Amino acid sequence: ETAVFQTPNYHVTQVGNEVSFNCKQTLGHDTMYWYKQDSKKLLKIMFSYNNKQLIVNETVPRRFSPQSSDKAHLNLRIKSVEPEDSAVYLCASSSGTGNERLFFGHGTKLSVL
Amino acid sequence: SQWGEENLQALSIQEGEDVTMNCSYKTYTTVVHWYRQDSGRGPALIILIRSNEREKRSGRLRATLDTSSQSSSLSITAAQCEDTAVYFCATDPQGGRALIFGTGTTVSVSP
Numbered sequence: 001e002t003a004v005f006q007t008p009n010y011h012v013t014q015v016g017n018e019v020s021f022n023c024k025q026t027l028g029h030d031t032m033y034w035y036k037q038d039s040k041k042l043l044k045i046m047f048s049y050n051n052k053q054l055i056v057n058e059t060v061p062r063r064f065s066p067q068s069s070d071k072a073h074l075n076l077r078i079k080s081v082e083p084e085d086s087a088v089y090l091c092a093s094s095s096g097t098g099n100e101r102l103f104f105g106h107g108t109k110l111s112v113l
Numbered sequence: 114s115q116w117g118e119e120n121l122q123a124l125s126i127q128e129g130e131d132v133t134m135n136c137s138y139k140t141y142t143t144v145v146h147w148y149r150q151d152s153g154r155g156p157a158l159i160i161l162i163r164s165n166e167r168e169k170r171s172g173r174l175r176a177t178l179d180t181s182s183q184s185s186s187l188s189i190t191a192a193q194c195e196d197t198a199v200y201f202c203a204t205d206p207q208g209g210r211a212l213i214f215g216t217g218t219t220v221s222v223s224p
Contacts, residue, residue: 041150041199041216041217045211048211056211090155097209097210098205098207098208098211098212099143099144101146101161102158102212104155106153107155
């Protein structure tokens with residue numbers, strides 16, 4: 001049963017536009033993540049937040065910014081999308097950090113034309 | 114096998130066959146996660162093996178962990194069509210930060 005909810009499921013936009021993706025978890029977890037999955041299925045960590053504090057910020061372009069209002073929500077904003085941003089963005093949560101089990105949402109598929 | 118390879122490995126088998134996929138990791142870890150991802154969904158944990166467990170079983174799944182060679186394997190016995198998915202191993206090489214995923218293995222099981 002899904003406990004990590006992502007919206008939208010799909011988003012098509014043009015180069016240069018701004019997009020925002022939402023993620024909410026109902027598991028009471030302290031840590032949330034954003035992963036990017038490319039067309040080859042490679043999963044790369046982008047950000048993680050623990051109790052609203054940024055703890056992982058991998059080398060991603062500055063146009064990406066995570067936003068956390070509380071520990072149940074972690075949104076992702078892309079300021080000016082580029083073609084290489086086309087991917088599936090997966091949100092996840094865990095009760096702690098590091099080796100804890102991850103619970104993923106279904107993902108948001110972004111297509112940049 | 115996964116990790117350090119850019120190309121996603123793909124395995125095609127028939128129902129009833131056994132399949133094994135491998136994962137090698139670069140940094141010492143005490144836990145290896147195995148996730149499966151069905152089409153259109155996020156990955157889901159299927160088995161987790163710790164360094165004090167050389168082998169772990171869950172139904173038709175069997176995971177092994179060899180910390181000396183920094184490798185793990187996942188086997189599926191008597192595969193069924195519903196086992197068709199992408200399988201990932203994952204570890205936390207930086208200790209307490211985030212899981213890092215291998216490149217994945219696509220398993221296709223045909224009737």
